[in-house]
Amino acid sequence: xxxxxxxxxxxxxxxVLLLVFVAVPLYxxxxxxxxxxxxxxxxxxxxxxxxxxxxxxxxxxxRRGWRIAATLLAALALVGTALTVPRQFSHARQAxxxxxxxxxxxxxxxxxxAHAADVAQVIRDRKPxxxxxxxxxxxxxxxxxxxxxxxxxxxxxxxxxxxxxxxTSVLVxxxxxxxxxASEPGTTFGNIVVTGGNLGAIRLIAYHxxxxxxxxxxxxxHDLQKVRQWCTEEPPxxxxxxxxxTVDHADFRQALGGYCRSVxxxxxxxxxxxxxxxxxxxxxxxxxxxVVSRRFEPxxxxxxxxxxxxxxxxxxxxxxxx
Numbered sequence: 001x002x003x004x005x006x007x008x009x010x011x012x013x014x015x016v017l018l019l020v021f022v023a024v025p026l027y028x029x030x031x032x033x034x035x036x037x038x039x040x041x042x043x044x045x046x047x048x049x050x051x052x053x054x055x056x057x058x059x060x061x062x063r064r065g066w067r068i069a070a071t072l073l074a075a076l077a078l079v080g081t082a083l084t085v086p087r088q089f090s091h092a093r094q095a096x097x098x099x100x101x102x103x104x105x106x107x108x109x110x111x112x113x114a115h116a117a118d119v120a121q122v123i124r125d126r127k128p129x130x131x132x133x134x135x136x137x138x139x140x141x142x143x144x145x146x147x148x149x150x151x152x153x154x155x156x157x158x159x160x161x162x163x164x165x166x167x168t169s170v171l172v173x174x175x176x177x178x179x180x181x182a183s184e185p186g187t188t189f190g191n192i193v194v195t196g197g198n199l200g201a202i203r204l205i206a207y208h209x210x211x212x213x214x215x216x217x218x219x220x221x222h223d224l225q226k227v228r229q230w231c232t233e234e235p236p237x238x239x240x241x242x243x244x245x246t247v248d249h250a251d252f253r254q255a256l257g258g259y260c261r262s263v264x265x266x267x268x269x270x271x272x273x274x275x276x277x278x279x280x281x282x283x284x285x286x287x288x289x290x291v292v293s294r295r296f297e298p299x300x301x302x303x304x305x306x307x308x309x310x311x312x313x314x315x316x317x318x319x320x321x322x
Contacts, residue, residue, distance in 0.1 A: 011065065012068060014069070019072045019073060022073060022076065024039070026042075028040070028042070028043055029250035034250045034251070035218075035221060038214070040217050041214075044245075044248060044287070046246075047084050050077050053073055061074075086265075087269075087270025087271055090266055090267055090270075092301075095297060095319035096297070096321060096322065099297065101319045101320075102129045102202075102317070102318050102320070103127065103128040103315065104129065104132070104204070104290050105122065105123065105126065105240070105316075106134070106241055107119050107122070107133055107309075107314075108133075108135055108242045108275075108309060108310075109133055109134070109140055109306075110135055111137075111167075112135070112137060113308045114306050114308040115307040116144045117147060118304075118307050118313075119133075119306055119313065120147035122306070123144070130170060130194060130204045131170060131171040132168070132170055132206035133170065133171065134189070134206075134208035134241050136157070136167055137159060152173070153172060153173055154172045155169060156192055157190075158191065159190055165189065166188070166190060168190035168192055169192075169206070175198070176198050176199055177197030179195065179197035180195050180196040187209070188210040188223055189210060192205065201235055202236050203230075203237045203238070204240070205237065205240070207227065207240065207241035209223040209227075209244045210223045224254075225255065227239060227256075228256075228257060228259075230260075231260035231293055232259050236296060238293075238318060239260070239290075240316075241289070242275075243287055244287050246285050246286055247270065247286075260292060260294070263290045263291070263292060263298040264290075266298040267298050269302075273285050274288040274303055274314060275287050276311075284312075288311055290316035297318065297319045298318055301316045302315050
């Protein structure tokens, strides 16, 4: 009996250790490791990790000696799944009567590698009020604009350094009137703030966050703090771009706080991966977002393929509440 009890205790201890070992890469923020490589990067693919974990737990149930560990792992996977499911099963509310609806698009053009014709086609089809173009230099922006035929768009570009990824461009529909373009300090890549014209109090921002490379997680975090600043400010705000972060990143959630929300997860499209677009659907994650402050009601969210880039284009509709 003592021997059996000792083996049972060992199995429990080993099972708990295995649970912790698995939980660290899935939920590094619980252990204070969410800003440490490789956990920062792995967190972006948490939904896929939960699926793998659940399958592993089910397979382990076959072996009697592994059933304690299997139960603990399955419980972790099921709790994680329960927290993730709302991203896919939330529903958009109908825009209230009298609200102003805006259509916003994001297309990371990979430094000009994207086919301008594909980007222009989405613009012609959806007629967005604003198009955020991370990694688009002036020549790329103008190549896209030239293909819009009779649709009138104004363009503006900010490029802090000679590197193409630092460039951020916008195309703004002439329907918004005589808008003003500006860039605010505080981000590594270019950002563009669009105000005035027919926007009234609304502020539209094109943004490109620095990627969480192994040697640049601090820079990535710093750029997200700028998003938090925009979200906490008074004007009704839309921030659109390549955030290089997902809702599974604690820093992204903290940037949004209780002030902003990402349209995709808010309307049941939070598992539509936008990167890497050249990989199967199950291996993609959503790092391209349209983020809105509390005065906006999220609406439709759709992604589109664009040849020549590793990002899918994103188009979202949002309604400013009266």
